[in-house]
Amino acid sequence: GENVEQHPSTLSVQEGDSAVIKCTYSDSASNYFPWYKQELGERPQLIIDIRSNVGEKKDQRIAVTLNKTAKHFSLHITETQPEDSAVYFCAPKIGGYNKLIFGAGTRLAVHP
Amino acid sequence: NAGVTQTPKFQVLKTGQSMTLQCAQDMNHNSMYWYRQDPGMGLRLIYYSASEGTTDKGEVPNGYNVSRLNKREFSLRLESAAPSQTSVYFCASRGSGGISGNEQFFGPGTRLTVL
Numbered sequence: 001g002e003n004v005e006q007h008p009s010t011l012s013v014q015e016g017d018s019a020v021i022k023c024t025y026s027d028s029a030s031n032y033f034p035w036y037k038q039e040l041g042e043r044p045q046l047i048i049d050i051r052s053n054v055g056e057k058k059d060q061r062i063a064v065t066l067n068k069t070a071k072h073f074s075l076h077i078t079e080t081q082p083e084d085s086a087v088y089f090c091a092p093k094i095g096g097y098n099k100l101i102f103g104a105g106t107r108l109a110v111h112p
Numbered sequence: 113n114a115g116v117t118q119t120p121k122f123q124v125l126k127t128g129q130s131m132t133l134q135c136a137q138d139m140n141h142n143s144m145y146w147y148r149q150d151p152g153m154g155l156r157l158i159y160y161s162a163s164e165g166t167t168d169k170g171e172v173p174n175g176y177n178v179s180r181l182n183k184r185e186f187s188l189r190l191e192s193a194a195p196s197q198t199s200v201y202f203c204a205s206r207g208s209g210g211i212s213g214n215e216q217f218f219g220p221g222t223r224l225t226v227l
Contacts, residue, residue: 034214034215042220043221044202044218045218046215046216049215089154089155093214098143098206099145099157099160100157101157101171102147102154102157103154105152105153105154
């Protein structure tokens with residue numbers, strides 16, 4: 001079956017530092033690559049996504065980069081703030097199917 | 113718009129009891145999904161419905177059944193609850209087409225405990 005791995009599983013940074021989370025997937029037919037943020041006790045919410053015909057996408061302090069050849073994509077958060085503390089999930093879309101496969105998550109802690 | 117709503121918010125069951133989790137969306141989305149999230153883990157797909165009248169198994173369908181009642185509503189049924197089904201259950205919906213056509217919108221979740 002499809003395999004999705006996220007690294008690291010936990011990440012602790014000082015406020016103002018950058019954070020990078022990497023997601024590796026196995027399905028070469030995947031064509032949609034989102035990142036979701038889940039705060040404690042809340043529902044997951046989409047923060048940024050990218051399609052397979054684009055290598056990078058930015059939205060203010062967050063960016064996603066895609067390497068289709070190597071089958072991985074990464075979330076980059078710059079100038080981290082305490083409110084960035086949450087669990088982040090990658091969820092590549094399975095090629096040809098109408099569904100996402102979620103990674104196990106990365107718990108990001110931003111310390112003031 | 114309320115988005116995706118789920119009922120109940122919390123539920124405690126005894127082993128062997130049955131119950132139905134309800135989900136509704138008012139965004140006119142075609143696709144709907146049921147996930148479970150165990151502590152410290154990601155979301156695992158139980159069942160999904162690509163459009164009204166169709167349902168398909170996800171990663172962990174055993175012990176569950178679903179009904180796509182109409183375009184708005186997608187219910188999840190536990191026929192004989194087991195302690196291993198203790199989890200948080202999220203419903204989600206997805207539109208089609210456009211730049212954000214792949215985004216899934218999640219409901220607030222149902223926290224289920226099976227004793």
